[in-house]
Amino acid sequence: QLQYVESGGGLVQPGGSLRLSCASSVLRLDHYAIGWFRQAPGKEREGVSCISSSGGTANYADSVKGRFTISRDNAQNTVYLQMNSLKFEDTARYYCAAALCSEKVTATNLFGSWGQGTQVTVSS
DSSP states (O other), X not given: OOOOEEEOOEEEOTTOOEXXXXXXXXXXXXXXXXXXXXXXXXXXXXXXXXXOTTSSOEEEOXXXXXXXXXXXXXXXXXXXXXXXXXXXXXXXXXEEEEEEEETTTEEEESSOOOOOOEEEEEOO
């Protein structure tokens, strides 16, 4: 069973920053493009950002462009999501997964498996 471990979430004020991490003890993340997704209460899960297996290409949802940066360290089997200038509407549970990256929907979960996610709450 695929296992993703997301970490780095927390409570932050508007305008603050967080860095999320995605790791797996089962899957070699460097073999896949990896997407970050989020789900807010009462809303569907959406793709936030996606990075190619090499790290050479990344795309972002319009709502986070210019504020979020995805990166990866394949030697550490870890993918990161740096989130700056956080807004109330960024509050959600964030997940990572092996993904198909696309401009249209940003990312699609490749295998359909999800980890526990990490909660990001932006509040004053």
